[in-house]
Amino acid sequence: MTAVQTPSTRHAPPAVSGPAGGMGPDAGPAAPATGGTALVAQGVSLGYQGRPVVEGLDLAVPRGQVTAVVGPNGCGKSTVLRGLARLLRPTAGQVLLDGRDLHRMPTRQVAREVGLLPQSPVVPDGITVAELVSRGRHPHRGLLRQWTRDDDRVVAEALAVTGTEDLAGREVDQLSGGQRQRVWIAMVLAQRTGLLLLDEPTSFLDIAHQVEVLDLVRDLSTQQGTTVVMVLHDLAMAARYADHLVAVREGRIAAQGAPRAVVTAETVEQVFGVRCRVRWEEPDGDLTVVPVGRHRSTSARPGAAARPGAAATATTAGGAS
Amino acid sequence: MTTLGTTTAATRPAGPATAPPGDPGLPARVRARTRRRSGLVLTALVTGWLAAFLVRVLLGDFTITVPDALRIVTGTEIPGASFILMESKLPRALAGTCAGLALGASGATFQAMARNPLASPDVLGITMGSSAAAVFTLVVLGGSGPAVTVAALAGGAAVAAAILLLSGAAAGAAPYRMILTGVALAAMLTSVVHWVLLTADVYRAHEAMVWLTGSLTGVRWAEIGRMALVVAVALPLLAAVASRLRLVELGDDLAHGLGVPPRQVRAQAMGLVVVLTATATAVCGPIAFVAFLAGPIARRLLGGHTSIPAAAVVGAVIVVVADYLAAYALPGTNLPVGVVTGLAGAPFLLWLLVSTRPSRQEAA
Numbered sequence: 001m002t003a004v005q006t007p008s009t010r011h012a013p014p015a016v017s018g019p020a021g022g023m024g025p026d027a028g029p030a031a032p033a034t035g036g037t038a039l040v041a042q043g044v045s046l047g048y049q050g051r052p053v054v055e056g057l058d059l060a061v062p063r064g065q066v067t068a069v070v071g072p073n074g075c076g077k078s079t080v081l082r083g084l085a086r087l088l089r090p091t092a093g094q095v096l097l098d099g100r101d102l103h104r105m106p107t108r109q110v111a112r113e114v115g116l117l118p119q120s121p122v123v124p125d126g127i128t129v130a131e132l133v134s135r136g137r138h139p140h141r142g143l144l145r146q147w148t149r150d151d152d153r154v155v156a157e158a159l160a161v162t163g164t165e166d167l168a169g170r171e172v173d174q175l176s177g178g179q180r181q182r183v184w185i186a187m188v189l190a191q192r193t194g195l196l197l198l199d200e201p202t203s204f205l206d207i208a209h210q211v212e213v214l215d216l217v218r219d220l221s222t223q224q225g226t227t228v229v230m231v232l233h234d235l236a237m238a239a240r241y242a243d244h245l246v247a248v249r250e251g252r253i254a255a256q257g258a259p260r261a262v263v264t265a266e267t268v269e270q271v272f273g274v275r276c277r278v279r280w281e282e283p284d285g286d287l288t289v290v291p292v293g294r295h296r297s298t299s300a301r302p303g304a305a306a307r308p309g310a311a312a313t314a315t316t317a318g319g320a321s
Numbered sequence: 322m323t324t325l326g327t328t329t330a331a332t333r334p335a336g337p338a339t340a341p342p343g344d345p346g347l348p349a350r351v352r353a354r355t356r357r358r359s360g361l362v363l364t365a366l367v368t369g370w371l372a373a374f375l376v377r378v379l380l381g382d383f384t385i386t387v388p389d390a391l392r393i394v395t396g397t398e399i400p401g402a403s404f405i406l407m408e409s410k411l412p413r414a415l416a417g418t419c420a421g422l423a424l425g426a427s428g429a430t431f432q433a434m435a436r437n438p439l440a441s442p443d444v445l446g447i448t449m450g451s452s453a454a455a456v457f458t459l460v461v462l463g464g465s466g467p468a469v470t471v472a473a474l475a476g477g478a479a480v481a482a483a484i485l486l487l488s489g490a491a492a493g494a495a496p497y498r499m500i501l502t503g504v505a506l507a508a509m510l511t512s513v514v515h516w517v518l519l520t521a522d523v524y525r526a527h528e529a530m531v532w533l534t535g536s537l538t539g540v541r542w543a544e545i546g547r548m549a550l551v552v553a554v555a556l557p558l559l560a561a562v563a564s565r566l567r568l569v570e571l572g573d574d575l576a577h578g579l580g581v582p583p584r585q586v587r588a589q590a591m592g593l594v595v596v597l598t599a600t601a602t603a604v605c606g607p608i609a610f611v612a613f614l615a616g617p618i619a620r621r622l623l624g625g626h627t628s629i630p631a632a633a634v635v636g637a638v639i640v641v642v643a644d645y646l647a648a649y650a651l652p653g654t655n656l657p658v659g660v661v662t663g664l665a666g667a668p669f670l671l672w673l674l675v676s677t678r679p680s681r682q683e684a685a
Contacts, residue, residue: 082574085574085577085578086577087574087577087578107577107580107581107582108580110580111578111579111580112580114578115578116574116575116577116578117575117578118572118574118575118578120572121571121572121574121575122436122570122571122572122575124436124567124570124571124627125620125625125627126620126623126624126625126626127626128351128355129351130347130348130351130352131351131352131355133348134348134352135567135568135571135579136579138568138579138580138581139579139580149345152345152346152348152349153345155348156344156345156346156347156348159347159348160344165344165347168347168348168351169350169351169354171625188578191578191579197578
């Protein structure tokens with residue numbers, strides 16, 4: 001039996017996120033009122049050079065919660081995030097940030113309210129962790145506003161929250177993938193935005209580092225009240241860590257809502273085009289998605305000992321993600 | 322997709338259970354360490370430049386003492402010494418300094434922008450654009466002085482615009498396409514220069530050849546003034562753009578996310594680089610390898626950091642020292658400075674390559 005199952009982590013299944021922990025007095029928009037929506041897309045169409053990728057997107061990002069955008073490769077999930085991050089101008093519709101048209105706001109103001117971590121940021125040569133994280137303060141600086149103790153405090157907090165304090169003096173290009181990803185998240189945190197957009201924050205990371213990064217994301221949500229939107233390709237991970245799932249297929253939203261409502265055998269087949277068995281384990285709510293495919297389970301083949309119900313050892317399952 | 326059965330990922334490093342306050346002194350300490358090194362290196366470089374400048378002005382085949390030099394500069398006429406100092410040594414040292422600053426800063430800016438050490442204005446053909454336009458003006462139109470500067474500016478700007486348009490770099494960072502486009506344009510412009518030289522009369526062609534090698538001989542005070550003015554205005558502006566360029570270095574998307582429009586920053590940097598390169602080229606000719614080498618040398622000194630001011634000073638040191646060698650290394654001959662930078666630059670570049678351990682990104 002080939003199983004796609006979430007690893008057990010210390011987190012309970014996502015519950016309603018707690019009240020804002022508050023990252024300090026100048027958190028500004030980062031101290032959100034829980035409830036409501038932080039970001040809304042209304043009839044948004046997005047495309048590259050006239051080629052439409054996403055059409056008629058209606059999306060509401062719940063404030064203070066973790067939203068995961070899932071879908072098969074090339075379905076437009078990263079494009080959705082680019083639209084929400086203002087990297088792409090919609091050809092139709094609008095994106096509202098707390099009720100204001102995102103594309104009419106001043107660039108710097110957006111940078112103070114929306115933090116973005118793209119899929120493959122570039123590490124400049126010879127830069128230390130502390131310096132890289134400090135660059136996150138840029139939107140809060142100006143010609144006349146020099147670096148202050150306050151900036152130092154924010155950077156130190158970002159390092160502490162992401163557990164990268166010990167790395168502060170190290171060069172970023174000498175860190176491991178997981179450490180580096182935490183450093184990038186620290187940089188976005190130093191931006192002090194109430195809303196974080198993360199594009200595939202776990203790609204290229206092994207399972208332990210994926211969990212490390214996603215645990216951090218949950219911490220931010222439950223402890224700081226940060227609103228997070230992340231693109232994930234791993235359905236089981238998304239279901240475990242997100243409060244709100246958005247399933248995208250061919251540039252349109254196939255389903256959105258609580259993970260339990262979204263991840264059903266029907267939606268998974270509709271979105272990913274793979275027949276599968278979906279099981280929510282009680283009592284902790286772990287999700288198991290078993291892709292069925294064209295073949296019988298290898299363990300059920302003649303010659304192999306049939307072990308019905310036994311969980312498989314780590315194997316790779318295509319399809320379901 | 323990672324598939325796990327009953328594996329429990331419980332052995333990962335413990336994350337923060339509660340948000341710790343962090344130590345506000347920590348980032349300050351790390352920054353102070355880097356800043357101390359930058360400060361030291363910059364001070365050392367400026368001292369090095371000052372030493373080279375003094376040697377260039379006071380020593381050589383005609384030694385001038387410091388008190389004499391001071392008296393001459395303040396207006397006293399000393400037979401012989403006055404002429405050599407005011408018509409040769411001092412203008413050459415000043416022109417070399419200005420050109421070195423301009424070329425060093427330009428090269429480092431482009432290399433940082435394209436994230437590629439190959440992307441200096443000389444490789445990209447911007448210097449060649451200025452040269453071709455200047456040679457055309459000198460030889461065919463018989464222009465001189467400001468007309469050459471204007472032509473060099475136009476030529477450099479035309480090549481820069483062509484690179485942006487043809488490589489698609491205007492739409493986003495495309496270092497490789499930019500470099501290849503630049504190499505192609507440079508090759509084309511070299512042919513244009515050859516053609517102009519072949520059809521010109523011998524005297525003019527020789528004059529243009531000397532200029533094309535990169536020479537500080539015969540720079541006039543008016544030209545130095547023009548160059549100094551441009552450098553004094555454009556260098557601080559470039560340093561200001563550089564602080565935003567550092568964010569563009571993180572990738573276009575991330576720069577957007579931090580509130581910095583990458584295309585606008587690139588356009589500003591490119592404009593300033595064209596002005597600086599063209600001004601230096603119009604006066605001294607395309608001095609080989611300075612723009613190309615100043616950035617990497619400065620980075621090496623700074624332990625991997627890019628610093629445009631440091632690269633500018635490195636450029637000034639290279640040109641002043643090279644000009645001293647060009648003037649006095651071979652007794653009785655007065656070589657153009659470009660011959661020395663060209664001869665010394667190539668082995669130096671190879672040494673840099675061999676002695677630099679490839680970074681993880683390059684190796685990957």
